[in-house]
Amino acid sequence: MPRRQWPGQLFEERLGNDFPMTDPSGRIRKGLPSAAAMGLLVVVILMLVAGLTMANHRFAAGSPGGNDFIPRWLGTRLLLVEGQNPYSAETSIAIQEFMYGRPARANEDQVLFVYPLYSALVFTPFALIGDFVVARALWMTALEMALLALAIVSLRIANWRPAAPVLLLLLLFALIWYHSSRPLINGNASILVSLFIASALLSIRQKQDVAAGVFLALSTIKPQAVVLLLPLVLIWALSCRRYRIIASTLACLAALILLATLIEPAWISQNIEQVVAYPDYTRAGTPSAIFENWLPATGRWLGLALTVILTLLLLWQWRIAWKRDAVVLVPIAIFTLAVTNLIGITTAASNYIALLPGLILLMAYWRRDGGPFPDWPAVMTMALLFVGLWFLFWTSRSGRAQSPVMLFPLPLLLIISLPIVNRAAARSKSNS
Secondary structure, three states, rough: OOOOOOOOHHHHHHHHHOOEEOOOOOOOOOOOOOHHHHHHHHHHHHHHHHHHHHHHHHHHHHOOHHHOHHHHHHHHHHHHHOOOHHHHHHHHHHHHHHHHHOOOOOOOOOOOOOOOOOHHHHHHHHHHOOHHHHHHHHHHHHHHHHHHHHHHHHHHHHHOOOOOHHHHHHHHHHOOOOOHHHHHOOOOOHHHHHHHHHHHHHHHHHHHHHHHHHHHHHHHHHHHHHHHHHHHHHHHHOOOOOHHHHHHHHHHHHHHHHHHHOOOOHHHHHHHHHHHHHHHHHOOOOHHHHHHHOOOOOHHHHHHHHHHHHHHHHHHHHHHHHHOOHHHHHHHHHHHHHHHOOOOOOOOOHHHHHHHHHHHHHHHHHHOOOOOOOOOHHHHHHHHHHHHHHHHHHHOOOEEEOOOOHOOHHHHOOOOOHHHHHHHHHHHHHOO
């Protein structure tokens, strides 16, 4: 007669031995790391982080970049050290002189602070460092750690545990593909924002509603990235009576705004002025503007038509999410992030790293049929995107500036494919 297995053993056999289990008697089973092993692991991780920071320091010392980091680093530093308003003309000129060696000309990037004042909380640890090269190196290390964390959180959202070789390949891809390398080199906070968004979606799936609200509030340090996602999640939470998501999001956001207001009472109006001025000194960042540059006679109307089509698609997807489970919400949330970049809101390719969870969700969907090597579609997808996007950048760029064509491939891929993933998720949920 075969020996009866307790449920934890069956669960462990399906998931492997990565997570130690406890038997019914309460004893810890074999596989639990000892304190010495955990200590050794911590030491190894710290050594890797230190080595990575040294490599980043050499890169930062010898390579230009960090242009997205400089306004926030210096603006926050002037606020902390000299009590200077980050939105003031004095601060803007100081940032321009740091970057250009002179005030910016009218046709140049004005490198304004732009972000909400409470974003200074994120930049404060780095703004306390007076040496920009050191600060940039540490910031790059933080962003690299965030990229790895984003990939892991995305795998958990997709409920996908790839084999070790595929996992290593995916982590490498998350670090070096075009839409992570660009914000990493430029020092854009979009990587952290993407991690906040993914953590919020994972928390929603795991019914950790307070944590989800906190992460959503933190993601608003770049409001244009979540301007459509935030209403979707709050409306969905209302339909599903997940009121803690709404309460924690609004409470945390209110606390951040209040804290910033205590520091600079007029910051909201000053921030809005900088945001309104942003499109005047940046390259075309909406489909209408891009199409009008390409096709002066009809481009504006093509952009308007795209906005109308995407708005209708977005409303259709939001209607599907109403009162549905979180497993249905997640693909729609990422679909919303993809649409945000093409619907007519001024954006930049640096924000596209937020779409990595959608890409991993798509790759997990493609492996559902199994077979001798179920991960081959994922491997091919990573290879094609890595080579294709970098090739498109190098062949279409103007000097060091990327071509507006880079704004289209990834969002369009997910806009087309995620509704299919969503239907499969909905069928799976209804059959369970």
